[in-house]
Amino acid sequence: MLSFLTEHIAAELGLLAGAVYATAVVMAIDAVMKNRTAQGAIAWAVSLVTIPLLALPLYIIFGRTKFNGYVAARRSNNRDLKPIVDRLAPFGYTFQASMASGRESWRALEMLALMPFTHSNQADLLVNGQQTFSAIFQAIDSATSYILVHYYIIQDDRTGRQLQSRLMNKAREGVRVYLLYDEIGSVGLPRTFMETLRNAGVKVSPFHSTKGKANRFQLNFRNHRKIVVVDGRAAFVGGLNVGDEYIEGTPKLGPWRDTHLKLSGPAVQCVQLVFVEDWYWAVHEIPELNWQPRPARDKNQNVLVLPTGPADELETCSLFFLEAINGARERLWIATPYFVPDDRIVSALQLAALRGVDVRLIVPEKADHFLVYLSSFSYLEEAEKAGVKIYRYQPGFLHHKVMLVDDELASVGTANLDNRSFRLSFEITIVVNDHAFAQEMEAMFREDLAQCREAQPRALTERRLWFRLAVRVSRLLAPVQ
Numbered sequence: 001m002l003s004f005l006t007e008h009i010a011a012e013l014g015l016l017a018g019a020v021y022a023t024a025v026v027m028a029i030d031a032v033m034k035n036r037t038a039q040g041a042i043a044w045a046v047s048l049v050t051i052p053l054l055a056l057p058l059y060i061i062f063g064r065t066k067f068n069g070y071v072a073a074r075r076s077n078n079r080d081l082k083p084i085v086d087r088l089a090p091f092g093y094t095f096q097a098s099m100a101s102g103r104e105s106w107r108a109l110e111m112l113a114l115m116p117f118t119h120s121n122q123a124d125l126l127v128n129g130q131q132t133f134s135a136i137f138q139a140i141d142s143a144t145s146y147i148l149v150h151y152y153i154i155q156d157d158r159t160g161r162q163l164q165s166r167l168m169n170k171a172r173e174g175v176r177v178y179l180l181y182d183e184i185g186s187v188g189l190p191r192t193f194m195e196t197l198r199n200a201g202v203k204v205s206p207f208h209s210t211k212g213k214a215n216r217f218q219l220n221f222r223n224h225r226k227i228v229v230v231d232g233r234a235a236f237v238g239g240l241n242v243g244d245e246y247i248e249g250t251p252k253l254g255p256w257r258d259t260h261l262k263l264s265g266p267a268v269q270c271v272q273l274v275f276v277e278d279w280y281w282a283v284h285e286i287p288e289l290n291w292q293p294r295p296a297r298d299k300n301q302n303v304l305v306l307p308t309g310p311a312d313e314l315e316t317c318s319l320f321f322l323e324a325i326n327g328a329r330e331r332l333w334i335a336t337p338y339f340v341p342d343d344r345i346v347s348a349l350q351l352a353a354l355r356g357v358d359v360r361l362i363v364p365e366k367a368d369h370f371l372v373y374l375s376s377f378s379y380l381e382e383a384e385k386a387g388v389k390i391y392r393y394q395p396g397f398l399h400h401k402v403m404l405v406d407d408e409l410a411s412v413g414t415a416n417l418d419n420r421s422f423r424l425s426f427e428i429t430i431v432v433n434d435h436a437f438a439q440e441m442e443a444m445f446r447e448d449l450a451q452c453r454e455a456q457p458r459a460l461t462e463r464r465l466w467f468r469l470a471v472r473v474s475r476l477l478a479p480v481q
Helices: 002-034 038-050 052-062 082-095 104-113 129-141 158-172 191-199 267-283 316-327 343-354 370-385 419-424 435-449 465-476
Strands: 118-126 146-151 176-181 203-206 227-230 234-238 260-264 301-308 331-335 358-364 389-393 401-405 409-413 425-433 452-454
Touching (some): 082 118, 104 301, 118 129, 118 435, 129 158, 129 227, 129 234, 176 267, 191 203, 227 267, 234 425, 260 267, 316 401, 331 435, 343 358, 343 370, 358 435, 370 389, 401 435, 409 435
Parallel strands (some): 146 176, 176 203, 331 358, 358 389
Antiparallel strands (some): 118 260, 146 227, 227 234, 301 425, 331 401, 401 409
């Protein structure tokens, strides 16, 4: 009897192992057919075939690169979202900007955004946490109709509670307040924080990155956007989440360096549309908002709102960086906290430097993610070989995501130069085509560069063997970082 049971259990385990391996092979084929990078496809396929028991659950959770079911108002005929597009279309023609002579190539960015550059905007740089939160809180306090708030991370600290208090006060005054957050990014936020907001009348929702059958087990997708819109007249976009670290710093990393933008003009409605797309996915409702753009009072700047994410048909985020890098003629300055790009971006940076463009890349000296810090070394080494100048920011943790192309195009947003921003996260970037704004960005960059040390060309080769080996291994994991 015991022998029969043993044989029966062995047979059952054999069938189970066969089923697991067969499923792993199917998933390996799926990875080869659907993964957007050859490196990622190979890594997943080899892992699934050789160590299926470990790789299969990881692939189910982290393996997919396409976010299914998300409906973007800019390109859909959805009966709920289409009326918004129909209302905005006439204003798009009214405020569509004319590009500088010889720079019509920037129209490719409009094709990526599915929205035009608009004129009659004003973009104000907010170059630290104090400036940013002071401007945002002042705008919230002045709201008379509605407030839209969307953050990747909200902390239950002094800054977070200030935001909470102001939103509650406005809700009690009768202002409609909508708060969207990423449940993975804000995983440490106590449930009572959001319940307090709801009890005060604030409409609160997580983004629901696992919503839908095809996304149910995925933990790899994030909504990394940071957006505040007030009354359809002012919008804020940039790199800052909600937390004290942006004002006070942290003991480990020191002061945090980040940048935000305040927008007024027709670009505000474009930012608002991005929020509505995300809110519609999360809640399946459309808030009643102000869709009539109004020109900015003091400036006439050309602005493009570029939302990117894993639901896009094209890899809009990486294509944006490629177009900007390839379009640079004299200068290309980039600051990013995470530099783990793909080979196309590295090659574009090398070619820019080889054709005489002043290419400078600012990255942190101190890292908050060690694996990303390691893998970035190999990419930096390749960039340096072609003449790209690498600078490491010294005073604390550099977290902003900004770029300056020549004297006419600048961007501030949420997208990093890494695989996660390129393919796995919902991001938003504000692109400004204006000479005066480019000069402001240049001044900001020069202040940052004055607090950097230039990395030496042999920064990696002079390291110990174990460090160089760790760099190479971490690079192999770049597609899933």
